[in-house]
Amino acid sequence: MVSPVPLDRRAAVAALLAGRGDLLVVAGLGSPAYDLHAAGDHDANFYLWGAMGGAALMGLGLAQARPERPVLVLTGDGEALMGLGGLATIAIAAPGNLTIAVIDNGHFGETGMQRSHTGRGLDLAAVAAACGFAEAGTVTDMAGVEALRARLRGPAEGPRLCVLKVEACNLPRSLPARDAVYLKNRFRAALGLGVN
Amino acid sequence: MASDKNEAEWPDRLRRVLKDAGVTRVSHVPDAGHARLIGLCENDPDMVTNVLTTEEEGIAIAAGAWLGGAASVLLLQSSGVGNCINMLSLPAIGRFPLLMLVTMRGEWAEFNPWQMPMGQATQATLEAMGVTVQRADTAEDLIATVESAAALAFKADQQVAVLISQRLLGRKTW
Numbered sequence: 001m002v003s004p005v006p007l008d009r010r011a012a013v014a015a016l017l018a019g020r021g022d023l024l025v026v027a028g029l030g031s032p033a034y035d036l037h038a039a040g041d042h043d044a045n046f047y048l049w050g051a052m053g054g055a056a057l058m059g060l061g062l063a064q065a066r067p068e069r070p071v072l073v074l075t076g077d078g079e080a081l082m083g084l085g086g087l088a089t090i091a092i093a094a095p096g097n098l099t100i101a102v103i104d105n106g107h108f109g110e111t112g113m114q115r116s117h118t119g120r121g122l123d124l125a126a127v128a129a130a131c132g133f134a135e136a137g138t139v140t141d142m143a144g145v146e147a148l149r150a151r152l153r154g155p156a157e158g159p160r161l162c163v164l165k166v167e168a169c170n171l172p173r174s175l176p177a178r179d180a181v182y183l184k185n186r187f188r189a190a191l192g193l194g195v196n
Numbered sequence: 197m198a199s200d201k202n203e204a205e206w207p208d209r210l211r212r213v214l215k216d217a218g219v220t221r222v223s224h225v226p227d228a229g230h231a232r233l234i235g236l237c238e239n240d241p242d243m244v245t246n247v248l249t250t251e252e253e254g255i256a257i258a259a260g261a262w263l264g265g266a267a268s269v270l271l272l273q274s275s276g277v278g279n280c281i282n283m284l285s286l287p288a289i290g291r292f293p294l295l296m297l298v299t300m301r302g303e304w305a306e307f308n309p310w311q312m313p314m315g316q317a318t319q320a321t322l323e324a325m326g327v328t329v330q331r332a333d334t335a336e337d338l339i340a341t342v343e344s345a346a347a348l349a350f351k352a353d354q355q356v357a358v359l360i361s362q363r364l365l366g367r368k369t370w
Contacts, residue, residue, distance in 0.1 A: 024264075026260065026263075046263060048286070050282075050285050050286070050289070051255075051256060051282070051283055051285055051286035052282070053252070053256075053283070054252075054253075054255070054256030054259070054283055054286055055256075057253045057254075057256035057257050057260065058256045058257070058259050058260035058263070058286075059260060060246070060257055060260060061221070061256065061257035061258060061259065061260025061261035061262075061263070061264065061266070061268070062260035062261065062263050062264045063260075063264075064221065064244050064246075064257075064260075064261065064264075064266070065221070065260070065261045065262075065263070065264025065265055065266035066264040066265070069264075083253070085248075085249030085250050085253065086249070086253050086256075088249050089246060089247065089248050089249055089253050092246075092247060093246050180286075180289045180290035180291075181289075181290055181291050183290070184262075184263060184290050184291070184292065187263055188263060188265070191264065191265060193265045196350075196351060196352070196353050
């Protein structure tokens with residue numbers, strides 16, 4: 001069997017965000033944040049530059065605070081692996097408006113491209129399914145990305161996790177603002193929330 | 197005695213204080229000291245509770261909740277403070293309100309030596325990460341201290357931990 005050609009991560013993320021509407025997005029540190037920024041900066045984007053392992057949980061808190069809005073978390077395989085327990089917490093919390101897209105290149109790309117657990121065979125979608133995610137799958141082509149995009153904004157029985165298998169490469173960085181207070185206030189203002 | 201009753205009912209009063217401060221989200225790990233408060237919050241239709249696999253998850257949930265307009269509290273034990281260290285950089289750098297209620301081990305009449313290192317390091321660890329630490333040794337103290345801490349967190353965008361003395365929680369029987 002011929003292995004599928006890995007996705008271009010930037011094209012995949014741009015496709016996921018096309019016509020994003022009222023989507024709220026949190027991106028984990030490293031390449032997922034650059035991918036999100038490259039797809040177009042937006043007031044309803046929050047980029048993490050640290051707090052590794054926190055993006056999906058931040059998405060959970062956001063999804064619970066805003067149940068009427070769809071929430072997308074973009075995270076890498078490295079960050080998802082660091083917060084594996086968080087998948088259990090999210091599954092039990094069972095928000096129907098949270099989708100976690102794991103941009104999986106099978107490597108720790110930010111730190112010298114060492115092969116990660118997923119690159120050595122660990123299946124994050126299977127982990128999510130075992131935790132009790134309502135939907136858990138792996139996508140290897142743009143048709144799969146499009147299908148995920150179509151489902152993103154609709155309600156689900158519980159959280160979704162989709163692994164996007166992408167090519168392991170270091171793309172030029174597309175750097176969002178690093179000032180978290182600015183990002184927070186901008187995001188909250190987009191939701192009509194005030195600054196203390 | 198009335199004072200004994202107050203001592204026993206501090207979790208009930210604490211829930212009231214939290215609600216008055218606008219808290220609608222509660223993250224927790226299993227904890228004997230917080231057991232009654234956790235149960236009260238789980239049965240409160242206005243509260244959303246999350247059970248965590250590790251305390252640091254609650255720090256990120258609190259930041260996400262605030263991003264969406266919700267105030268939250270994290271219930272944990274002193275040993276769990278050690279699990280939070282790097283994640284505390286998120287509320288510190290984003291000035292996200294953070295309210296932690298920490299039941300203490302490793303101090304008053306502790307029977308388990310394994311609780312001593314983290315219990316003794318709890319306050320220094322929190323302060324090293326920029327968290328303001330307030331401490332309560334009696335039930336009366338605790339109510340006033342949590343009122344203060346909630347104001348600091350949700351009105352002044354601070355990261356605050358209230359340490360609930362092991363003396364207040366009572367000697368653990370084994």
